[in-house]
Amino acid sequence: MNQIIATYNLSKRYGDTYGVKDVNLSVSEGDIYGFLGPNGAGKSTTLKMILGLSRPTSGMVTVFDKEFESNRNFILSQTGSLIESPSYYGHLTGLENMRVVQRLREVPDKNVLEALKIVRLEKHKDKKVSKYSLGMKQRLGIAMALISFPKLLILDEPTNGLDPAGIEEIRELIKSLPERYGMTVLISSHLLSEIEQIATTVGIINNGVMIFQGSIEKLKSKSSPSIMIKTGDNILAHRVLRAKGFSLVRNDDFLVFEGLTDENIAQVNRTLVESNIDVLRILEHKKNLERIFLDITGKESSL
Amino acid sequence: MKIISIELYKLRHKRITLMLILFLLVEIAWTFMATSKSISSNPENATWEMLIAIVASINGLFLPILTAICVSRICDMEHKGDTLKLLLSTSMKRGELYAAKYVSAAILMILVSILQIFSIMIFGIMNNFKESVPLFLFVRLLIGTTLTSLIVIAFQQWISMAVKNQAFSLCLGMIGGFIGMTADLFPAKVRSLFIWSYYTGLSPVTQSYANEKIQFIIRDVSSLIPAMAALIVVGICIYMVGSFQVSRQEI
Numbered sequence: 001m002n003q004i005i006a007t008y009n010l011s012k013r014y015g016d017t018y019g020v021k022d023v024n025l026s027v028s029e030g031d032i033y034g035f036l037g038p039n040g041a042g043k044s045t046t047l048k049m050i051l052g053l054s055r056p057t058s059g060m061v062t063v064f065d066k067e068f069e070s071n072r073n074f075i076l077s078q079t080g081s082l083i084e085s086p087s088y089y090g091h092l093t094g095l096e097n098m099r100v101v102q103r104l105r106e107v108p109d110k111n112v113l114e115a116l117k118i119v120r121l122e123k124h125k126d127k128k129v130s131k132y133s134l135g136m137k138q139r140l141g142i143a144m145a146l147i148s149f150p151k152l153l154i155l156d157e158p159t160n161g162l163d164p165a166g167i168e169e170i171r172e173l174i175k176s177l178p179e180r181y182g183m184t185v186l187i188s189s190h191l192l193s194e195i196e197q198i199a200t201t202v203g204i205i206n207n208g209v210m211i212f213q214g215s216i217e218k219l220k221s222k223s224s225p226s227i228m229i230k231t232g233d234n235i236l237a238h239r240v241l242r243a244k245g246f247s248l249v250r251n252d253d254f255l256v257f258e259g260l261t262d263e264n265i266a267q268v269n270r271t272l273v274e275s276n277i278d279v280l281r282i283l284e285h286k287k288n289l290e291r292i293f294l295d296i297t298g299k300e301s302s303l
Numbered sequence: 304m305k306i307i308s309i310e311l312y313k314l315r316h317k318r319i320t321l322m323l324i325l326f327l328l329v330e331i332a333w334t335f336m337a338t339s340k341s342i343s344s345n346p347e348n349a350t351w352e353m354l355i356a357i358v359a360s361i362n363g364l365f366l367p368i369l370t371a372i373c374v375s376r377i378c379d380m381e382h383k384g385d386t387l388k389l390l391l392s393t394s395m396k397r398g399e400l401y402a403a404k405y406v407s408a409a410i411l412m413i414l415v416s417i418l419q420i421f422s423i424m425i426f427g428i429m430n431n432f433k434e435s436v437p438l439f440l441f442v443r444l445l446i447g448t449t450l451t452s453l454i455v456i457a458f459q460q461w462i463s464m465a466v467k468n469q470a471f472s473l474c475l476g477m478i479g480g481f482i483g484m485t486a487d488l489f490p491a492k493v494r495s496l497f498i499w500s501y502y503t504g505l506s507p508v509t510q511s512y513a514n515e516k517i518q519f520i521i522r523d524v525s526s527l528i529p530a531m532a533a534l535i536v537v538g539i540c541i542y543m544v545g546s547f548q549v550s551r552q553e554i
Contacts (some may be wrong), residue, residue: 051392053554076394087389091316103309104393128316129384144389260329 002029003065004152005050010059012045012208019045020208024090027186027201030178034199034216035188038297042208044084047156050186051081063152066208077105080150082158088142090130092111094121094140096170097129099145105148118173124179142170152178155187158280159194167194174198206297222296225286227265228254232278240275241268254283306395306403310377315408319376323369330365331422334358342430351427351437352508352519355444357508358423362448363483367499369415370455371476374408378463378472388554392434405460405542412452419443440507447505450531453539454498455479460503461545463550469473501534 005027020042027033037043047145048054050061052068052075061068064077078202088097098112099259119139129140138161145153155174175198177183189195195202202219204212212219230253231237238250246268248257248300257268265282272279287295314450337357381387381400390400420441462472479499486500487496487510493505505510505527511518 048388048554051388053388053391073394076392079392081392083392084387085385088384089313089386090384092313096312096315100309100313101389101393103305103312104390104395143415220543 002027003027004031004063005033005186007046007050008034008062010046010049010061011057012042012054013057018057020049020056020205023205023208023210024095024213025050025203025210025277026213027184029184030182030240031201032174032178032185032187032199034195034202035186035205036192036195036202036293037188037190037205039190039201041190041205041297043190043205044156044163045208046205047081047083047154047186047188051079051154053083077148078150079152079154080145080148081154081156082138082141083154083156085160087144088132088137091128093126093128094132094136095125097140098125098143101144101147107148111147111149115146118146119143120169132205135166136252138162139166139170142173149181149183151183153183153185155185157189158187158289159189159191168174171198192290204293204296211296219292222287222292225279225284227260227268228258228281228283228285229257229268229279230254230271230281230283231272232280236275237272237277240277241271244271255284306399307406310403310407311410313380314377317376317380318488319411322376323373323411324418326365326369326372327415327418330361330369330477331376331419331426333365333424336427337361338430348517349430351432351434351440352428352518354423354432355440356506356508356510356519356543358419359444359447359503359508360484360487360510362419363486363499363502364480365457366412366448366452366502367479367483368414370408370412370452371459371473371479373411374404374456374459375463375469375472375476377404378410378460379469381464382467382469391554392531398546401460401464401546401549404464405456408456408460409453412456413449416445416448416452419448425430435436443507443524447507447527447531448502450534450538451498451501451505454501454534454541457538457542457545458498461541461548464545464549495530498534498537501530505534506528 003026005025007023007025010020010023011018023046025046035043045054049056050063052072064078066075068075089100098116098203102112113122116125119142121136121143124136129137138158142158145155159170162170174185174187177185192296197217199216202212202214202216203210234250234255238248238255239247246257248255249285269282334357338354341353391397424436424441459472459476462475463469466472482497483499483502486497487503488493492505508519508521511520
């Protein structure tokens with residue numbers, strides 16, 4: 001598959017600190033690439049550099065296999081984007097906002113109406129945008145990004161401010177774009193649950209550094225289950241099992257084992273029974289993606 | 304042209320034309336009152352020269368403020384809606400946007416100056432001024448006013464684009480109005496440092512007090528050319544520096 005976006009050691013420094021450091025991001029044609037990271041991780045900065053809105057301190061960006069700086073017009077003519085909060089002219093109506101972008105992009109009238117229809121704003125198109133709710137502004141931003149039905153769509157936290165039904169709707173819309181219009185989508189979010197359901201490829205950035213990039217399956221494979229066993233005497237059981245060479249930790253009321261095979265579990269159970277320790281429960285605990293994400297980013301509170 | 308037409312399209316519902324006309328009406332009313340008062344105290348003052356000198360002087364007060372408001376309204380909409388990133392990601396260049404805003408503001412301010420010239424011509428004709436309409440003086444007044452406005456627009460646009468809080472640019476406009484109104488009281492060298500002083504500085508008619516009487520003197524075109532040339536150079540510098548600085552700002 002063709003590579004649509006590639007960054008090479010892309011870095012952005014603010015004073016002495018790096019907002020983004022040596023990011024090598026790779027988006028293939030037809031992908032829905034989920035760009036994940038906690039707030040302030042460097043997602044928006046990276047996206048801005050891809051769109052030429054922010055100058056990289058070092059590194060290079062290619063889009064459609066072309067170097068950005070010398071092919072800016074071509075690249076941007078094939079790219080729709082919504083970065084951070086939606087941009088709009090509050091004193092103009094939704095339709096007039098669309099007309100501004102339509103004139104800039106030189107696209108026909110039918111695109112305006114179709115994009116408004118896709119985001120379900122056609123009934124509110126004659127209302128001033130200053131009177132729109134945050135969710136409606138977000139939809140308008142998406143419509144503006146879609147207006148030319150570009151080959152590449154870059155959406156930075158597009159579901160911000162949407163209600164659950166709106167989130168679901170946008171999610172379905174994004175999922176349908178590669179098939180319906182042949183688009184490649186790069187979508188950023190700090191919510192894994194959101195990306196998990198639509199992305200084919202995932203990149204995780206934390207503190208400006210890319211810490212994971214690969215298919216969603218590859219990410220899920222990191223979720224090897226742990227086995228939790230509750231016994232009548234956890235202290236004794238811990239000692240006995242350690243003496244038998246098992247690696248385990250005591251966690252609240254449970255003994256926790258990582259990477260045990262079925263045979264290992266049977267052996268643990270047999271050892272405990274032979275030592276006259278009552279086995280009360282054996283549980284398999286599968287990590288969900290949220291847990292993996294937290295483990296990878298090492299952040300819990302700031303998400 | 305496309306970007307300028309988009310820029311003018313974006314001004315819809317801003318009521319900017321209405322605001323400019325209302326402001327201009329106030330200025331014209333002020334001019335007519337000042338002129339009528341002068342004529343009633345001395346009927347010999349009913350000359351086109353006197354009218355042009357008064358208009359230039361009142362322009363010094365009103366036009367810097369009007370320019371500040373006009374430019375601020377044109378630039379502020381990009382700050383309010385955070386639209387720079389929207390425009391720049393549709394392959395528009397910052398320099399093009401800056402130029403389109405400048406041209407839009409210039410078009411509006413030139414229209415204001417033309418409307419003003421027509422209204423004072425009508426006023427003079429209605430007041431039965433003895434001489435025929437001195438078209439050449441009016442053209443010179445229009446050129447001087449427009450040139451000064453173009454420089455003031457460049458300066459105001461720089462501030463309005465660079466600083467989100469439009470209170471700064473509006474304050475600057477008010478300071479400019481004060482300087483423009485009182486410029487003739489400063490020594491010539493000091494006066495020449497302030498761009499707002501050229502509303503009167505480039506006026507084809509100047510006032511002079513001799514024997515406790517006001518005289519209106521028509522300036523030589525050649526005497527104004529060095530100042531005009533210097534002003535154009537300063538204007539280009541302000542525009543270039545403003546455009547460069549705004550282009551370097553991070554989004």
